[in-house]
Amino acid sequence: LPARAQTSTSAIVTAARTLLEERGPDALTMRDVATAVGVQAPSLYKRVRNRSDLIRLVLDDVMQELMTAQTAAATTGDPATDLRAILNGYRTFAHANPAAYALLYAPPTAPGEPDRSQRLSATLLHLVTELSGPADALPAARTLVAWANGFIAMELADSFHLGGDLPTAWTYGLTHILTAITPPHEAA
Amino acid sequence: LPARAQTSTSAIVTAARTLLEERGPDALTMRDVATAVGVQAPSLYKRVRNRSDLIRLVLDDVMQELMTAQTAAATTGDPATDLRAILNGYRTFAHANPAAYALLYAPPTAPGEPDRSQRLSATLLHLVTELSGPADALPAARTLVAWANGFIAMELADSFHLGGDLPTAWTYGLTHILTAITPPHEAA
DNA sequence: ACCTGAACACCGTTCAAGT
């Protein structure tokens, strides 16, 4: 007789993430995830607390991948170069995983969600400190991250509706903001 | 005998918007909206096509309010001053209507959503053109809008987790980006 | 013309029962 169906948390998370990207957040149902991993929906509750918890696990998985990419991108030691590489990496990742990225920076439906991007910001803040000096590092880093997230979110939402080249707009923004947060005596 | 319950599209939209802000997007159910306007859920389908359409009407209502605020904010004729006033106005509105604002710039679940922010951008683009000159106006405007939306979204999502003063970070970003998109010979 | 109750096909989630 065939072995009874069995699954694992990581199989569930992978299936959920695939479903999220392929068919959108609303199609991420417990029944469809269960089908994808070969069990019935109630079995999922042995591995995850509920649907929100499953989405949290998916976003944790996404964050870990983003961390790995960030570490791989920041290697030259020159802060401006590394910042460019990191932010370009975010954008590449967002384009490859639009649904997951959108969820990552969406306001949480319920309050009291965890601090997922802390380690991502730490590296970035360090680089910005080298560029702008310690006094302005925090607001400068926030300017950069807010711009990058906003640009990517609008791009994904197809909110740039006046034509023109988006890669050009991205490069323009990145260059000008980096210049703006560099003190005058250090600018090229 | 009492008159039969009756409602209107505007009453439905208002009730939906209130429900959205008070209890979040998931609590915006057809049954609850119907109860709020004093009818049964099926009656709503005489006024709106479906739940997506109702949300679209809510966002149209929000956009019209934002447009009015923008017109009222840009009055001095000095582009830098007017831009500050407009972006500060967005932020004030977003804080007063966080759920609606979040929905406004959320990626659409279904593709083919309408171009809601076109007129908002037109005014902004005009001001940026005065500031940066026509050659760079489009990427400069996109830099500014992307930054503002990103900052506000992160603020609403409670994604700024390193302490510090957020109003300070907002002013820092606004000032530095405006400087960055102003050609050198026009800078103060 | 508009509202209603009943009904349908979905959800997330629980739980007793199986192995």
Added chain:
DNA sequence: ACCTGAACACCGTTCAAGT
């Protein structure tokens, strides 16, 4: 220990029936 089927309380939406 994990999976299953049945069940519960919800959804959005449709539709025949009322007024």
